[in-house]
Amino acid sequence: MTTKVETTKTKGADFDAVVIGAGFGGLYAVHKLRNEQGLNVCAIDNASDVGGTWYWNRYPGALSDTESYIYRYSFDKDLLQEWDWTHRYITQPEILRYLNHVADRFDLRRSYQFDTNLETAKFNEATGLWSVTTDKGETVTARHLVTGLGLLSAINTPDIKGVDTFKGQTIHTGNWPDGVVLDGKRVGVIGTGSTGQQVITATAPIAKHLTVFQRSPQYCVPVGQAPQSAAEIAKIKSNFDAIWKQVKGSAVAFGFEESTIPAMSVSDEERERIFQDAWDEGGGFRFMFATFSDIATDMDANNAAADFVRNKIRGIVKDPATAKMLTPTDLYAKRPLCGTNYFEVYNRDNVSLVDVKANPISEITATGVKTEDGNEYELDVLIFATGFDAVDGNYTKLDITGRNGVTLRDKWKGGPGGYLGIMEADFPNMFMILGPNGPFTNLPPSIETQVEWISDTIKYANDKGIASLDVKSETQEEWLATCRMIADMTLFPKADSWIFGANIPGKKKSVMFYLGGLGNYTQALKDIVASDYDGFVKETAPVAAE
Numbered sequence: 176m177t178t179k180v181e182t183t184k185t186k187g188a189d190f191d192a193v194v195i196g197a198g199f200g201g202l203y204a205v206h207k208l209r210n211e212q213g214l215n216v217c218a219i220d221n222a223s224d225v226g227g228t229w230y231w232n233r234y235p236g237a238l239s240d241t242e243s244y245i246y247r248y249s250f251d252k253d254l255l256q257e258w259d260w261t262h263r264y265i266t267q268p269e270i271l272r273y274l275n276h277v278a279d280r281f282d283l284r285r286s287y288q289f290d291t292n293l294e295t296a297k298f299n300e301a302t303g304l305w306s307v308t309t310d311k312g313e314t315v316t317a318r319h320l321v322t323g324l325g326l327l328s329a330i331n332t333p334d335i336k337g338v339d340t341f342k343g344q345t346i347h348t349g350n351w352p353d354g355v356v357l358d359g360k361r362v363g364v365i366g367t368g369s370t371g372q373q374v375i376t377a378t379a380p381i382a383k384h385l386t387v388f389q390r391s392p393q394y395c396v397p398v399g400q401a402p403q404s405a406a407e408i409a410k411i412k413s414n415f416d417a418i419w420k421q422v423k424g425s426a427v428a429f430g431f432e433e434s435t436i437p438a439m440s441v442s443d444e445e446r447e448r449i450f451q452d453a454w455d456e457g458g459g460f461r462f463m464f465a466t467f468s469d470i471a472t473d474m475d476a477n478n479a480a481a482d483f484v485r486n487k488i489r490g491i492v493k494d495p496a497t498a499k500m501l502t503p504t505d506l507y508a509k510r511p512l513c514g515t516n517y518f519e520v521y522n523r524d525n526v527s528l529v530d531v532k533a534n535p536i537s538e539i540t541a542t543g544v545k546t547e548d549g550n551e552y553e554l555d556v557l558i559f560a561t562g563f564d565a566v567d568g569n570y571t572k573l574d575i576t577g578r579n580g581v582t583l584r585d586k587w588k589g590g591p592g593g594y595l596g597i598m599e600a601d602f603p604n605m606f607m608i609l610g611p612n613g614p615f616t617n618l619p620p621s622i623e624t625q626v627e628w629i630s631d632t633i634k635y636a637n638d639k640g641i642a643s644l645d646v647k648s649e650t651q652e653e654w655l656a657t658c659r660m661i662a663d664m665t666l667f668p669k670a671d672s673w674i675f676g677a678n679i680p681g682k683k684k685s686v687m688f689y690l691g692g693l694g695n696y697t698q699a700l701k702d703i704v705a706s707d708y709d710g711f712v713k714e715t716a717p718v719a720a721e
Contacts, residue, residue, distance in 0.1 A: 196323030198227015237378030371560030399457015426692030590685030
């Protein structure tokens with residue numbers, strides 16, 4: 176691990192802070208703590224270089240459904256001006272190049288040890304320090320532990336009989352290897368969420384045959400991908416101050432003004448026109464939140480949006496039986512999806528759709544996938560686009576121990592806690608980036624907001640001589656009650672979605688996001704600072720020297 180140096184400001188510790196992760200969150204945390212505060216920081220990541228989730232998710236068609244101009248950092252105006260993009264929506268290779276540029280520009284790799292996994296992290300109550308051990312057998316101590324483990328990083332691979340017997344290539348989209356050849360192959364894809372739709376639309380034109388195994392039909396609107404000219408990019412850059420002010424004060428932080436108009440307050444014709452305009456412009460969050468104010472909260476509004484999408488599916492997909500399989504009948508209340516000609520894919524002669532809810536997969540054989548009706552679909556490549564054990568999954572698989580020997584895994588058995596998505600009671604000086612019950616938004620603005628608060632809080636503790644800072648249990652419970660109350664005001668809990676952990680067999684369905692918007696969330700963070708961290712336990716006992 177990175178060698179201890181004399182600039183460590185924490186008496187008796189190897190480092191002032193250990194940062195886990197080299198995605199958007201981890202990189203910014205290293206910059207804020209090391210470059211701006213002068214702290215001695217050790218950072219690790221299990222990948223071979225920076226990128227976080229975008230290092231691993233290299234599958235064909237991978238892109239963010241956030242527009243390029245706001246899927247980036249905003250903290251440095253020169254960085255905003257110097258880095259360009261090519262399309263309205265940013266692709267995985269572009270994101271990876273961008274994060275590499277950021278790492279180079281701010282000399283962040285100097286603090287990292289790559290190809291390194293966190294094995295254990297234990298809080299020592301006597302010293303107020305975290306002891307962090309890696310799979311390299313190395314252990315270091317630090318006052319602060321900052322975890323940027325990723326919201327969508329803990330891979331979910333379904334437990335299907337015979338998966339190890341398949342003689343072809345098996346791949347999960349969340350760990351895509353180099354050198355995969357899909358051209359001319361018989362390809363199967365299990366999963367039709369955001370990732371599944373992207374890999375399906377990218378694979379269909381090149382595969383010999385593509386078989387899609389669908390559990391649940393999805394509402395999907397066009398993404399609206401298109402090249403952006405130098406003039407368009409220059410215009411956006413000239414308006415970045417206003418753009419970022421709007422983004423950080425908005426609800427979902429996707430760069431558009433959220434609607435204030437209830438869907439049923441306009442005529443049927445006007446409602447149809449607004450939906451059509453949004454369909455033509457593209458964007459999943461835009462369709463749900465910029466058209467009308469109550470699609471996520473009012474059943475009539477939700478039904479209107481759902482009916483519009485259902486009619487589009489019936490008009491696009493030529494085969495009536497296939498169209499019926501692709502048409503959702505449940506609420507339009509999952510993470511809103513968008514894609515490039517997703518439904519048009521099923522008009523291709525080389526694409527087949529299998530409904531595995533009506534006809535489940537019985538086993539995976541040496542040559543393909545067999546369903547309960549006895550049919551076997553022969554494949555050369557089987558792709559699992561089955562998502563992640565989201566939000567808390569990367570935490571509960573680790574050995575993280577707080578006060579009184581309590582582990583995070585045990586504490587979250589009945590569902591994750593998480594104060595502000597940043598802290599957890601009984602785990603002092605541990606700060607999560609995108610932990611449970613943080614904001615449900617475009618992620619980079621939320622990441623920036625959280626990391627800046629974490630950095631300011633660490634400076635506050637250091638300046639005040641606070642050895643350990645911990646949120647009180649009652650303070651955290653008030654926040655969790657707020658998150659549950661807001662969620663219950665929406666339709667989202669009524670749908671089975673990874674947002675609430677419903678995609679993981681045996682996992683308790685839980686509220687895992689603050690749905691009150693980034694602007695309100697940011698104000699909550701400011702209120703904590705203004706209260707001088709009322710609601711926190713502050714211990715100023717001296718840390719034992721080495």
